[in-house]
Amino acid sequence: MGPRTIFDKIWDAHIVWQGSTAEPTLLYIDRHYVHEVTSPQAFEGLRKEGRTVRRPDRTVAVMDHNVPTSDRSLPIQDTIAKRQMELLAENCREFGIPLYDLHHPDQGIVHIIGPELGLTQPGMTIVCGDSHTSTHGAFGSLAFGIGTSEVEHVLATQTLWQQKPKTMEVRFIGERPFGVTAKDMILALIGQITTAGATGYVIEYTGDAVKSLSMEERMTLCNMSIEAGARAGLVSPDETTINYLRGRRFAPADDQFDAKAAEWLALASDPGASYDRVVEVDLRRLAPMVTWGTSPGMVSPITATVPNPDEADDADTREAIRYALQYMDLQPGTPLSAIAIDRVFIGSCTNGRLEDLKRAAHVIQGKKVAPGVRAMVVPGSGQVKRQAEALGLDRIFTEAGFEWREPGCSMCLGMNPDILSPGERCASTSNRNFEGRQGRGGRTHLVSPEMAAAAAISGHFVDIREIMENEEVPS
Ligand SMILES: CC(C)[C@H](C(=O)O)[C@@H](O)C(=O)O
Numbered sequence: 156m157g158p159r160t161i162f163d164k165i166w167d168a169h170i171v172w173q174g175s176t177a178e179p180t181l182l183y184i185d186r187h188y189v190h191e192v193t194s195p196q197a198f199e200g201l202r203k204e205g206r207t208v209r210r211p212d213r214t215v216a217v218m219d220h221n222v223p224t225s226d227r228s229l230p231i232q233d234t235i236a237k238r239q240m241e242l243l244a245e246n247c248r249e250f251g252i253p254l255y256d257l258h259h260p261d262q263g264i265v266h267i268i269g270p271e272l273g274l275t276q277p278g279m280t281i282v283c284g285d286s287h288t289s290t291h292g293a294f295g296s297l298a299f300g301i302g303t304s305e306v307e308h309v310l311a312t313q314t315l316w317q318q319k320p321k322t323m324e325v326r327f328i329g330e331r332p333f334g335v336t337a338k339d340m341i342l343a344l345i346g347q348i349t350t351a352g353a354t355g356y357v358i359e360y361t362g363d364a365v366k367s368l369s370m371e372e373r374m375t376l377c378n379m380s381i382e383a384g385a386r387a388g389l390v391s392p393d394e395t396t397i398n399y400l401r402g403r404r405f406a407p408a409d410d411q412f413d414a415k416a417a418e419w420l421a422l423a424s425d426p427g428a429s430y431d432r433v434v435e436v437d438l439r440r441l442a443p444m445v446t447w448g449t450s451p452g453m454v455s456p457i458t459a460t461v462p463n464p465d466e467a468d469d470a471d472t473r474e475a476i477r478y479a480l481q482y483m484d485l486q487p488g489t490p491l492s493a494i495a496i497d498r499v500f501i502g503s504c505t506n507g508r509l510e511d512l513k514r515a516a517h518v519i520q521g522k523k524v525a526p527g528v529r530a531m532v533v534p535g536s537g538q539v540k541r542q543a544e545a546l547g548l549d550r551i552f553t554e555a556g557f558e559w560r561e562p563g564c565s566m567c568l569g570m571n572p573d574i575l576s577p578g579e580r581c582a583s584t585s586n587r588n589f590e591g592r593q594g595r596g597g598r599t600h601l602v603s604p605e606m607a608a609a610a611a612i613s614g615h616f617v618d619i620r621e622i623m624e625n626e627e628v629p630s
């Protein structure tokens with residue numbers, strides 16, 4: 156056998172049944188994450204057929220999407236949210252699935268708690284009824300979102316039918332300049348290849364700049380693979396991966412860890428392995444990014460201006476930009492740094508980890524949120540929240556005028572009371588800026604945590620490199 160990619164290795168190791176290459180393959184699933192929004196019908200289906208859950212021990216459930224992020228001792232007002240949470244609790248009880256519920260100390264966003272608890276490991280196939288399951292690819296696992304009928308299939312059989320995707324190498328060239336984060340890297344990629352650019356592919360991120368990213372940053376990168384259209388995104392495991400996992404609650408025990416770690420390292424793509432497509436992104440030319448439109452691909456460096464639709468290459472793009480600018484209430488030619496904001500949201504599975512909060516706090520420290528701006532921090536999990544509090548980050552944020560809230564998806568998609576009012580403009584560390592995503596009529600600009608923090612204190616977007624004047628941002 157010639158050199159193989161990590162994708163090929165994981166895929167081949169999980170084949171249960173395979174016919175001709177035109178047919179889907181039946182894959183074994185190692186880990187199944189479940190949340191309250193996409194699981195009710197799946198459990199209902201099992202019940203109707205009189206089936207059980209094949210491997211409750213490989214299944215983990217969590218409430219995250221519509222949990223309140225304010226005082227949790229109060230009754231939940233939203234009846235749909237309340238019902239979905241009750242149903243998940245009932246289903247987990249009936250089918251014997253471990254559940255991180257609203258009051259569990261380690262509750263949080265599914266894509267944050269899986270890695271944090273050591274449930275996500277290299278070489279695994281991981282699925283969840285959620286598109287940002289790609290986050291877990293940061294560990295060198297094959298992780299992707301599935302639909303509710305597939306959730307039912309995995310619950311019942313621990314397997315899944317999949318058409319084999321193609322492979323794409325996204326190679327980051329050069330060193331990451333000061334002020335350019337993993338969020339900027341992925342936004343730049345999507346800007347370059349468009350939101351459909353990786354459709355049908357599993358991306359592997361490579362290059363020295365990727366190797367030098369922390370696990371948290373790799374998760375940010377892989378998280379938004381789906382916004383480039385990819386089926387999944389992953390990074391080959393290395394020492395950073397191993398060091399992150401050692402000692403985690405559900406990671407292999409100490410006496411087995413080193414043997415396991417050696418297996419994981421061997422999963423990395425072999426030198427000379429080939430991909431169906433290779434895309435290069437030149438890091439040396441990147442700047443902190445800000446989206447100005449209604450899809451993550453509508454993005455530019457902070458040093459740029461709002462684009463003029465008339466200058467776009469084709470009629471469709473012209474129309475799309477015109478429409479987006481109308482929704483976003485932006486004029487072509489306006490410097491991105493002149494766009495004033497009303498709200499700031501720091502959180503989500505893209506940027507709601509401890510490292511993200513540390514970086515934002517570093518920018519905020521000793522400063523105040525600009526008058527008229529409402530800013531909130533929503534830690535990605537209970538663990539993130541406790542660790543941040545132990546470091547005093549909550550005080551840095553609250554003294555600056557930020558709200559410090561309970562963990563969950565929150566204003567990333569506004570399935571709970573955390574929403575924008577119509578017309579409000581938000582600097583958000585989340586991953587989607589679709590129309591109405593954060594509340595009807597709300598306007599979302601995607602940025603890194605540092606850029607969101609800088610916007611909070613300035614009242615408008617600002618180049619983080621000016622604010623930090625080349626001082627080192629801690630990791
Ligand atoms: C609710 C869920 C199905 C959805 C997803 O799949 O991504 C959500 O997490 C999102 O980010 O839009």
Ligand code: SF4
Nearest residue numbers: 287503504564567568
């Ligand atoms: S934080 Fe946002 S993107 Fe992530 S799972 Fe929740 S809703 Fe989806």
